[in-house]
Amino acid sequence: MNAREKILGKIRSAQSNAALRTPTESINNHLAQHPRGPMPSAPENLLAQFKERALKLSSDVRGTSDKMEVPKLLAIYLSERKLPNSGVCWPSLAGLPWSAAGLDMQSRPAKNHDLIGVTGAFCAIAETGTLMMLSGADTPATTSLLPETHVSVLDPRRIVATMEDAWDLMRKEFKQPPRAVNFISGPSRTADIEQTVTLGAHGPYRVLLILAPL
Amino acid sequence: MQNTSLQFKKQVTIKLADVKLQDALSRLQSRFVEGRSAVISEIHDLQETRTAAAAIRDRVLNDLEHWLLHFEQQATARGAIVHWAETGDDVNRIIAEIAAQHGVKTAAKSKSMVSEECGLNDALEQAGVSVMETDLGEYILQLAHEAPSHIVAPVVHKNKEEISDLFAEKHQLPRKTGIAELCREAREILRPAFLNADMGISGANFLVAETGSVLIVTNEGNGRLVTTLPRVHVAITGIEKVVPTLEDVTTLLRLLPRSATGQSITNYVSVLTGNKNKEDHDGPEHFHIILLDNGRSSLIGGEMQEMLRCIRCGACMNHCPVYQNIGGHAYGWVYPGPMGSILTPLLSGLEKSPDLPNASTLCGACAVVCPVKIPLPDLLRKLREKQMQLGMKSRQETFMLKAWAWLALRPNLYALATKIGVRMMRAMGGKEKLLHTLPGARGWTDGRDFPAPSGMTFRELYKRGAHK
Numbered sequence: 260m261n262a263r264e265k266i267l268g269k270i271r272s273a274q275s276n277a278a279l280r281t282p283t284e285s286i287n288n289h290l291a292q293h294p295r296g297p298m299p300s301a302p303e304n305l306l307a308q309f310k311e312r313a314l315k316l317s318s319d320v321r322g323t324s325d326k327m328e329v330p331k332l333l334a335i336y337l338s339e340r341k342l343p344n345s346g347v348c349w350p351s352l353a354g355l356p357w358s359a360a361g362l363d364m365q366s367r368p369a370k371n372h373d374l375i376g377v378t379g380a381f382c383a384i385a386e387t388g389t390l391m392m393l394s395g396a397d398t399p400a401t402t403s404l405l406p407e408t409h410v411s412v413l414d415p416r417r418i419v420a421t422m423e424d425a426w427d428l429m430r431k432e433f434k435q436p437p438r439a440v441n442f443i444s445g446p447s448r449t450a451d452i453e454q455t456v457t458l459g460a461h462g463p464y465r466v467l468l469i470l471a472p473l
Numbered sequence: 474m475q476n477t478s479l480q481f482k483k484q485v486t487i488k489l490a491d492v493k494l495q496d497a498l499s500r501l502q503s504r505f506v507e508g509r510s511a512v513i514s515e516i517h518d519l520q521e522t523r524t525a526a527a528a529i530r531d532r533v534l535n536d537l538e539h540w541l542l543h544f545e546q547q548a549t550a551r552g553a554i555v556h557w558a559e560t561g562d563d564v565n566r567i568i569a570e571i572a573a574q575h576g577v578k579t580a581a582k583s584k585s586m587v588s589e590e591c592g593l594n595d596a597l598e599q600a601g602v603s604v605m606e607t608d609l610g611e612y613i614l615q616l617a618h619e620a621p622s623h624i625v626a627p628v629v630h631k632n633k634e635e636i637s638d639l640f641a642e643k644h645q646l647p648r649k650t651g652i653a654e655l656c657r658e659a660r661e662i663l664r665p666a667f668l669n670a671d672m673g674i675s676g677a678n679f680l681v682a683e684t685g686s687v688l689i690v691t692n693e694g695n696g697r698l699v700t701t702l703p704r705v706h707v708a709i710t711g712i713e714k715v716v717p718t719l720e721d722v723t724t725l726l727r728l729l730p731r732s733a734t735g736q737s738i739t740n741y742v743s744v745l746t747g748n749k750n751k752e753d754h755d756g757p758e759h760f761h762i763i764l765l766d767n768g769r770s771s772l773i774g775g776e777m778q779e780m781l782r783c784i785r786c787g788a789c790m791n792h793c794p795v796y797q798n799i800g801g802h803a804y805g806w807v808y809p810g811p812m813g814s815i816l817t818p819l820l821s822g823l824e825k826s827p828d829l830p831n832a833s834t835l836c837g838a839c840a841v842v843c844p845v846k847i848p849l850p851d852l853l854r855k856l857r858e859k860q861m862q863l864g865m866k867s868r869q870e871t872f873m874l875k876a877w878a879w880l881a882l883r884p885n886l887y888a889l890a891t892k893i894g895v896r897m898m899r900a901m902g903g904k905e906k907l908l909h910t911l912p913g914a915r916g917w918t919d920g921r922d923f924p925a926p927s928g929m930t931f932r933e934l935y936k937r938g939a940h941k
C-alpha cells in the first residue's frame with residue numbers, strides 16, 4: 260500500500276460515522292455555488308476608498324483623465340525621487356508616448372537589473388487598496404517583482420469592492436485561474452528585524468498607482 | 474526537527490533569566506498584540522467572521538478525504554504533481570528524488586514551518602542540494618544555525634546588534650547598524666540565489682480544492698520569487714490545509730494577516746495553479762505539491778480534531794503570558810505557545826512532551842484571539858486528563874492531589890488544617906506581608922513573592938460576616 264492509500268485509508272476509517280459526513284450532493288453544491296462569507300458593507304465611493312487604503316499601504320497614487328498623460332506623470336514622479344528613467348513595460352502599454360516624456364520603456368518581461376517595471380492590473384480591490392494581477396504571456400509576473408519601482412496603470416472602472424467581487428470578475432472573463440494570481444498590496448516589506456517595518460525587502464521598494472481610463 | 478521538549482523546565486529557568494530575550498519578547502508584545510487590536514476591528518462583524526471561518530475549516534475536516542481527493546484531481550488536471558508523505562523523512566526523500574530527476578543543484582526556499590517539521594535543509598544538503606533560506610528571518614537563522622522561535626516572526630529572539638555582528642562575520646562586509654541597511658545587504662546577497670536556483674521550495678498557507686491552487690501569503694516577495702523564477706517549484710504542506718473555494722479562502726484571509734502581524738492584508742497573496750504554459754515567460758516548468766500527514770490523520774474524528782483548524786497565525790502565542798515570558802525555543806519543537814503545547818504532544822508523542830500541556834495558566838487569552846475559534850484551553854485540559862489516565866503525572870503531584878482529596882472529604886479537619894496554615898503563613902509573611910519562598914512551590918516563588926494571607930480563612934471571615 261502506498262502513502263496516499265495509507266493516509267486516505269486512515270482518514271476514511273476515522274470518519275466512518277456516515278451521519279457526520281456531508282452528502283456528496285451538498286459538497287458539489289458548495290463548489291458550484293461557492294457562497295460568500297460575511298463581508299464588509301459596500302463603500303459609498305469605491306475610488307475614494309481604494310485611494311485611501313492604498314496610501315495606507317505606502318503606495319503612491321496619481322491620476323489623470325487622459326491615458327496619454329501617464330508617461331508625463333511617471334516622469335515627474337521619477338524625477339521627484341531622483342530615480343532613473345528607463346525600465347520595462349507590459350506590451351499592452353507599449354503604445355503610450357514614453358519617449359516624448361523622456362522615458363525609455365522597453366516592452367519585454369523584466370530582468371534582474373531593470374529598475375522600473377510598468378504594468379497594468381486585472382482589477383483592484385477597494386477594501387484593502389490591493390491590485391490583482393493575472394499572469395500570462397502579455398502580463399509577465401516578473402515586471403511587478405524584480406524592479407525596485409513598480410508602476411501600475413489602472414483603469415478606475417476596474418476597481419471592485421472586495422476580493423469576492425474580484426474572483427467573480429475573474430470567473431466571468433476566464434474559465435479558470437491563470438498559473439499565478441498575485442494580489443499586491445504596496446511595496447514589499449519585512450519586519451523580521453526587531454519587528455520594525457522596513458519597506459523594500461526582496462520585491463519593489465515603492466509602488467506607484469496611476470489611475471487613468473484605458 | 475528533533476523534539477527536545479523533555480528539557481522544558483530546565484529551558485524555562487534559563488529563558489527567564491535571559492535579559493536580551495526578555496527585551497525582545499516585550500517588543501513582540503507591543504508590535505503584534507497592539508497591531509492586531511488596531512486592525513481586527515476593521516472586520517465588519519468579527520464574531521460572525523470567526524464563526525464562519527471555523528465552519529469553513531470544520532467543513533473540510535469532517536470530510537477530509539473527499540476534499541483532498543478533489544484538490545488532487547483539480548491540481549493534477551492543471552499539470553501539478555501531487556505527492557503524499559506519511560512522515561517528515563518521506564518528504565525529504567521525495568524532494569531529494571525530485572531534485573535528482575530534474576538535475577537540481579541549488580534550491581531557494583521561502584518560509585515553511587512544515588519543512589521545519591521534516592528537518593528538510595539538512596536532508597537536502599546530504600543529498601547534494603544546497604539550500605538557501607530567503608525569508609529574511611529564516612536566512613538569519615540559517616547563518617546562525619538556529620531554529621525559529623516563533624511561527625510568524627522566526628527571529629524574534631535576536632536583536633539588531635546580534636544580526637549586525639552575524640552579517641559582518643558571514644558576509645565579510647563592513648558592519649551595518651541600521652535595520653534598512655541590513656535588509657538591503659540581505660537583499661543584495663540573496664538576489665543571485667533566486668536567479669540561479671534550479672528549484673524553489675515554499676510552504677502553502679492554504680490549498681484551494683475548487684481550483685487545485687496553492688495559496689501563499691508573504692510580505693517580502695521571496696515567496697513570489699521562489700515560485701516564479703526557478704524551473705522547478707515544490708510546495709510542502711500539511712494534509713489539513715485544504716479549503717473548499719476561493720470565497721472560503723477569502724474569509725480566512727480577512728482574519729489571517731490581521732491576527733498574525735496586525736496587517737489588513739499581507740503584501741502579497743499568491744494563488745498558484747499548475748505549471749507554466751508554452752506562451753508564459755515566467756513560472757516553473759514543473760510544479761510538485763507534497764501533502765504531509767505526520768500524525769495529523771490521527772486527530773481526525775477524535776476529540777482533538779479542532780486543533781486541525783489552525784491557520785498558523787501565531788496570535789495565541791503573542792497573547793500567551795507563558796510564551797511572553799519564555800519565548801519559543803523552550804517549547805523544544807517547531808510549534809511554540811498554546812498551539813504548540815497541543816500540537817507537539819499530538820504529533821510527536823505525549824510521552825516526549827509531558828510538560829507542554831501544563832505550560833499554560835489556562836487564562837483563556839488564546840481562545841479569545843484565535844481566528845478559527847479553537848478552544849485551546851479545553852484541548853490543553855483534555856491532554857492533562859489523558860496524562861492522568863496514562864499515569865504520567867509525577868509522583869509528587871499525584872500524592873499532593875490525593876492528600877488534598879482526603880482532607881477535603883473531612884470538613885472539620887480541613888477547617889482546622891487551613892486555620893493553622895493561614896496563621897503560619899501570616900506569621901512568615903512578616904511586616905511586608907509577602908512570602909519569599911514556599912515549601913513545595915520554589916519554582917513559583919523564585920520569580921515572585923507570594924502575598925501572605927490575612928490570618929483568617931474564608932470560612933472564618935464568612936461566619937463573622939454572617940453574624941453581623
Ligand code: SF4
Pocket residue numbers: 782783784785786787788789790812839842843844845846847
Ligand atoms: S491556534 Fe488559533 S491563534 Fe493559534 S496559531 Fe492556530 S489559528 Fe492562530
